[in-house]
Amino acid sequence: MPTAAKPTILVVEDNPPLARIYREYLEADGYTVATVGTGAEVSAAVERERPAVIVLDLKLPDMDGLDVLKALHAEVPGIPVVVATAHGSISVAVDAMREGAFDFLVKPFTAARLTVTVRNAREKSELASMVERYRRELDRDGFHDFIGASAEMQAVYRMIESVAPSRASVFLTGESGTGKELAADAIHKASPRRARRLVAINCAAIPKDLLESEIFGHVRGAFTGATMDREGAAHQADGGTLFLDEICEMPVDLQAKLLRFVQTGLVQPVGGSRQEKVDVRIIAATNRDPLAEVQAGRFREDLYYRLHVVPVHLPALRDREDDALLIARRFLVQMAAEEGKRFTAFAPEVEARIRAFDWPGNVRQLQNVIRNIVVLHDGTEVTAAMLPEPLRSGTAPAATPSQAAVASPGAPPAAPPPATPSHPPRGEVGEGTIQHAHARTHNDVPRAAALLEISPSTIYRKLQQWKTGDGA
Amino acid sequence: MTAAGALLDHAVVDDMIAAMRPGAFGPILRSLEADHAARMGRIGVAASVGDLAALAGEAHDLASTLGSFGGMEAAGLARRLVDAARAGDRAAVGALLPSVMRTADATLAALRDRYGPR
Structure with missing residues (x-):
């Protein structure tokens, strides 16, 4: 049965008997131990051994232990370092703590003092990396192209x-x-x-x-x-x-x-x-x-x-807390750059409307609305007057995609009302609207889809259904 | 032999051995003996040439090492030697050095007698 690899502790100690004692204490507590006797060897040993904790004697033959600690803190800040210092060198230990040491041990110390300190260092390090991992996962405002x-x-x-x-x-x-x-x-x-x-x-x-x-x-x-x-x-x-x-x-x-x-x-x-x-x-x-x-x-x-x-x-975008605003801001900056416009932000009122809107066409609809604003207007801030209906009036949060796409000031002529007298169900666009948009765009399905803020594949599917008489 | 009890804190050594795997202490004691011989040699050289900085460094290590093995008296004397050497007090160094070396050797002998191979 495979067993989990034992964590490695790197002991930096130039005194051979003491290094052997620490090795024994730590191995008896279930660790793998690597030892080096000089500061110059530390960096390579860290690279090679990937230790969970480093026990560092502050008095080394070739360099000051505090300098080694500083270098470790800069190179591998996630690895906790426990410093070992002689009796009467407490001020040095305090300096080491200021330089980021996890804890210090005053020589001579017992096996229990060493193993408990190393265990605490490991636990703190694991907790810190766990918190960091959760923070990274929970605070992500994007993932691949999302x-x-x-x-x-x-x-x-x-x-x-x-x-x-x-x-x-x-x-x-x-x-x-x-x-x-x-x-x-x-x-x-x-x-x-x-x-x-x-x-x-x-x-x-x-x-x-x-x-x-x-x-x-x-x-x-x-x-x-x-x-x-x-x-x-x-x-x-x-x-x-x-x-x-x-x-x-x-x-x-x-x-x-x-x-x-x-x-x-x-x-x-x-x-x-x-x-x-x-x-x-x-x-x-x-x-x-x-x-x-x-x-x-x-x-x-x-x-x-x-x-x-x-x-x-x-x-659905309406179920994603404040994502609509986050996405809108990203799209605004990105599309302004693409279109050579100066837009950098939304007016507070616009942000409120983006938040409150139902976005039946989801991100694609939002994308098209922002594109519409950026193409048809100029300025540094998007104002409420630039919003296409029904965002502008803010009265119809459950608008259909076709309604959201048209009737902006200066926008191309809007598609006519659907052929059916009543509104289509939410998220659905009627045959008349699609056929009209299809014709207006000279049978260019992607452009018709952009106009109606629906997926091109929806149009392809509908056209196929109507052609074969399968019904909508 | 009567000095052994005062030179060594047996509880320290017994706890140390108890925290190790069986048979681990013997090689450590041999390592200590080799290290001790070399260190005493370096202390002698540093003292003979009057290199107080080197003497302070070696005495500092001697205190740490023997203290870890329960040699509290030798460790205490070695720390006083460190202080004297760092202060540049050659008279105090001269006075302390013989007792430091004698006590250190006696501590090692006591360790060997009590915990070495029979």
Whole structure:
């Protein structure tokens, strides 16, 4: 049974009998002990031994122990140093404490005095590093490409860090604009697979009849237009990560093939007969409730349980404490630099409105609002008059994304009201609005998406649904 | 032999041995003997050439070492020698030196008699 490595104590003592006594005391207390007899040897010994604690005699043959202590404090401030000094040298010990020594021992000292002092030094050091670790984790205002300091996002960061090293499938859920793509990217980058590719497939953006070929590839002649063999995403992601976004939009017959792939790791290109084994980690994502999709019969239950190994939910921006303001400030500085503008801050009233707003389109909506302000206005401070509706009036916190994107002073003409007489459900944009924006942008889906502050993949999905008559 | 009790604080040595693994003290005592012989030689040289700084340094180490082994009387005398040497009081150094060396040697002999190999 493997045992944990014993912590090493470095004893710096030029007196051989005393060095041997201290070694005996410490080894009997369960430590590994390294000893050196000169100050010149200390730095290399610290590098080599990585001690948990250093016991330093202040009287060394080649240099002043206080100088050694100062150097240690500068080079390895996290390693506690206990100084040993002779009877009658208390003033030197006090100087050592001022220089950062953890404690001092007056010679001669007993075994108990040494081991208790070393134990205390270790415990204090471990507590300090634990506090530092928690502070680092809990105070993070960003993680990979995420911006956010809220407790909700700290939980997401920790979950990503925990799951990244394994090859377990991850199922990301969250509303549009919450950062599912960023999460997939962060998991891949924090994983041992980072040197290989992260290949992303948006299951809603690719026509159904081409999706199988996109994932598994095809052989020449497999279908009209297949003029040559083509490698699919699963093959491209070998050794890396395959990100299947909007997985719930995948046709049910293809779900069966994906299930087989998840179970076996075997790739069979469309039209081919040969199977090839690949090593792929799968991250799936959806903005729907995947279990509801299973219950509605639109998503295979067996595939759901294969993919839903580690669920990670990306919280909506409205549920993320003060993150909206933090993100807005970052975007403002970043976009002002990109656009050559002078904006550096928001007026207090604007900050209050950003905090109070519901952000149904989440971070993507916030991003577009800030871009809108930066592009259309100038100054050093963003004022309430620069805000697009409904942020400007501050009366409709639960606005739809389309409402938030338009009607800013000087902004391009707003999209007309949706074709339906009533507002669409929160976070949903009606067919009329999408079709109008699509036409106004000359069928440029990304631009239409930016105008409406929704994901381009949402538009692709809707267009596909309307085209095939599946309904919205 | 009667001096051994006064020269050594047996409780210090007994506690030291109790805190070590069995058999560990023998090699340490041999290390002390080798170190002691060398140190007494260096003290003799420093005294003969009148190098009070070197003498103070060696006496300082002697006090620490013998004090750690329960040699409280020798440690006390050695500390007085340190003070005299640092003060440049050659007369006091001359007066103390013989007793320091004699007591240090006697302390080591007492350690050997009591805790050395039989």
